[in-house]
Amino acid sequence: MxxxxxxxxxxxxxxxxxxxxxxxxxxxxxxxxxxxxxxxxxxxxxxxxxxxxxxxxxxxxxxxKPGAVCQDPRFIGGDGVMFYFHGEKDKDFCIVSDPALHINAHFIGKRGSGMKRDFTWVQSLGILFSSHQLYIGAQTVASWDNNVDALSLSFDGQPVILPPRIGATHHISEAGVEITRVQGKNAVTIEVKGSMKLEAHVVPITKQESRVHKYEITSENCFAHLDINFQFFNLSSDVNGVLGQTYVPGYKTRVKVGVPMPILGGDQNYVASSLFETDCTVSKFGAASSGIIRPASPLSCKSSDSGRGFLCRR
Incomplete structure (x- = not known):
């Protein structure tokens, strides 16, 4: 076998x-x-x-790269350490929580035969800053077609429509938000001026992935989800969340580095009651900040020789 x-x-x-x-x-x-x-x-x-x-x-x-949230979901922290956080399907988890910025992720997934946990993927993000709410998500798709846009966007509850061409941009000047297509369909960058920038791609679970990882994906749902890379500006030293905590100066990872699948537990600390709620246990949104983390020189990361982690240098 x-x-x-x-x-x-x-x-x-x-x-x-x-x-x-x-x-x-x-x-x-x-x-x-x-x-x-x-x-x-x-x-x-x-x-x-x-x-x-x-x-x-x-x-x-x-x-x-640091700031990545991809696949099942596989994180690369601000410290350059790779880890997995499986969470639970059909639930929301706070992945970044700071006094001025809060990001929840909605997980979709399924449980394979004989499994004790769910296979999960990030289907959408709920981003809160100031008094605004920004949504980006992957639509439910049966069979994947690169020519069909499966990306959904909204700002303060109103849909954001972008023409299907590279470089198409939507500005929300009063909120300092810029959304730009990096492909004709299914990929955008979102920047909140002075706070964060992300690039997100809607991707499916392919037949090959399903077979190799035993996801047991059927023709009824290809589990389209988001692969994301974040950049953050001016996070505070109080930042928390699955990903956010890894940007705190001096952060010591709790995962076992060097094993094939280092897993971050403590799911209940990060679960939120819905996508735009800030009620996770580790929430910092709206609290007074005790300090600002200034942008550092970028990390350069590459796979280690063992293939079981990443080596990062500034």
């Missing part, structure tokens, strides 16, 4: 490599960079998307 699983994993990796060879390319969008506009191929190991670091001109897997 173990040999069969290993063989399936190898075949899945080869399938991804064939799928992404030559046709999957990215470029730097900063006109001041030496590599501006130059197409570079994404590594086959990248889960769903990659990007060019305009400073170093190196291609990076976005899901391997």
């Amino acid at each position: 173990a040999a069969i699983v290993i063989l399936e994993t190898i075949l899945f990796a080869l399938a991804l490599m064939v799928q992404r060879t030559s046709s999957w390319s990215v470029s730097c969008s900063n006109p001041n960079s030496a590599c501006y506009g130059q197409l570079q191929s994404c590594p086959a190991k990248c889960a769903q998307w990659c990007e060019v670091d305009c400073t170093t001109c190196n291609v990076q897997c976005a899901c391997d």
Whole structure:
């Protein structure tokens, strides 16, 4: 059985490599960079998307960078440490909670045969700042079609409509919000001026992924979900949440580093009663801040030689 699983994993990796060879390319969008506009191929190991670091001109897997929340869900903390937080399907968890910013994630999922826990993925985010509410989510989709936009956006309860073209932008000037498509469909960046920026892609569970990981996905629902990478500006030293706590100076991770699947527990500390509620146990939203974490020089992370973690340097 173990040999069969290993063989399936190898075949899945080869399938991804064939799928992404030559046709999957990215470029730097900063006109001041030496590599501006130059197409570079994404590594086959990248889960769903990659990007060019305009400073170093190196291609990076976005899901391997600090601030990533991808897959089942797999986090890369602000400290560069990779961990999993499974949560529970059909529940909401606060992943960042700070006096001026609060982000909840809604988990979808299913329980496979013989499993004691749910397979889970992040379906949507509820972002609160000032008196505003910003929503981004993946629509329920039976069979995946790259030509269909499965992304939903709203601001203070009103739908945000973006034309399906790269670079299409929606400004909400009174709130300092800018939403921009980075692909024609299913991928955007969202920036809240002075607070945060994220890039989110709606992605499905593929047949290969389902087979290798035994997700048992059927033709009724491909479990479209979000893969996300966050950047934060001016977080306080009181920040908490599944991801947020990893940005506190001197944070000591509670996960067992070096194991194949380091898991962060304590689910009940992070559960919220709904997507826009700030009632998780570790909530800091609206509280007085005891200090501001100024943006630090970016971390450069890469897979360790063992393949069981990441090495990060500033």
